[in-house]
Amino acid sequence: EVQLLESGGGLVQPGGSLRLSCAASGFTFSSYAMSWVRQVPGKGLEWVSGISGSGGNTYYADSVKGRFTISRDSSNNTLYLQMNSLRAEDTAVYYCAKDLRSGSLQGAFDYWGQGTLVTVSS
Amino acid sequence: AIRMTQSPSSFSASTGDRVIITCRASQGISSYLAWYQQKPGKAPKLLIYAASTLQSGVPSRFSGSGSGTDFTLSISCLQSEDFATYYCQQYYSYPWTFGQGTKVEIK
Numbered sequence: 350e351v352q353l354l355e356s357g358g359g360l361v362q363p364g365g366s367l368r369l370s371c372a373a374s375g376f377t378f379s380s381y382a383m384s385w386v387r388q389v390p391g392k393g394l395e396w397v398s399g400i401s402g403s404g405g406n407t408y409y410a411d412s413v414k415g416r417f418t419i420s421r422d423s424s425n426n427t428l429y430l431q432m433n434s435l436r437a438e439d440t441a442v443y444y445c446a447k448d449l450r451s452g453s454l455q456g457a458f459d460y461w462g463q464g465t466l467v468t469v470s471s
Numbered sequence: 472a473i474r475m476t477q478s479p480s481s482f483s484a485s486t487g488d489r490v491i492i493t494c495r496a497s498q499g500i501s502s503y504l505a506w507y508q509q510k511p512g513k514a515p516k517l518l519i520y521a522a523s524t525l526q527s528g529v530p531s532r533f534s535g536s537g538s539g540t541d542f543t544l545s546i547s548c549l550q551s552e553d554f555a556t557y558y559c560q561q562y563y564s565y566p567w568t569f570g571q572g573t574k575v576e577i578k
Contacts, residue, residue, distance in 0.1 A: 396567040399565075408565050444515075457505040
């Protein structure tokens with residue numbers, strides 16, 4: 350059974366940093382691209398960043414480019430999102446999501462974690 | 472970025488109704504479109520990908536169609552568990568983008 354479990358969310362001050370983790374199980378982690386998608390409570394979905402199965406290719410939304418870094422560790426089946434220079438508008442639930450098909454990033458997500466809430470506030 | 476526009480933003484329907492949600496892309500995206508269902512407090516669930524391919528385990532009352540810029544999600548006979556918010560998403564080009572959502576409420 351595929352499982353994705355996010356952690357690392359919490360309250361952080363503007364300008365601060367946070368690292369999110371997503372522990373994956375139930376599939377060959379290194380074969381699938383992964384993404385982070387966020388959702389302001391009560392609002393819509395926003396794709397944040399994606400990474401290929403090998404980790405060699407990464408992509409970002411303009412809203413986080415230069416501030417967030419996506420990475421993965423296939424030795425422990427974990428996806429990360431390092432978030433720096435956080436702003437109030439980064440407040441959201443952050444989901445990790447698995448690509449539907451193995452290979453390069455493709456963009457349809459068949460499994461999602463339960464989400465972790467990041468609150469940026471003083 | 473490609474803008475995805477869904478209509479309507481919300482509507483009320485009754486169990487047994489046939490409902491159609493539309494999604495329009497600001498430029499052509501071929502068939503690189505997915506539909507998701509989200510219930511309050513839960514993660515989105517993939518319903519349809521490649522515009523018209525039903526994800527494994529999704530009931531056949533759900534169907535998708537379209538290509539290029541105009542797409543539809545149809546639910547042939549609305550069930551109680553279908554009351555939720557639905558999102559379209561393009562994965563034709565980065566940044567991947569979602570529609571604003573369509574909330575289906577009980578009439």
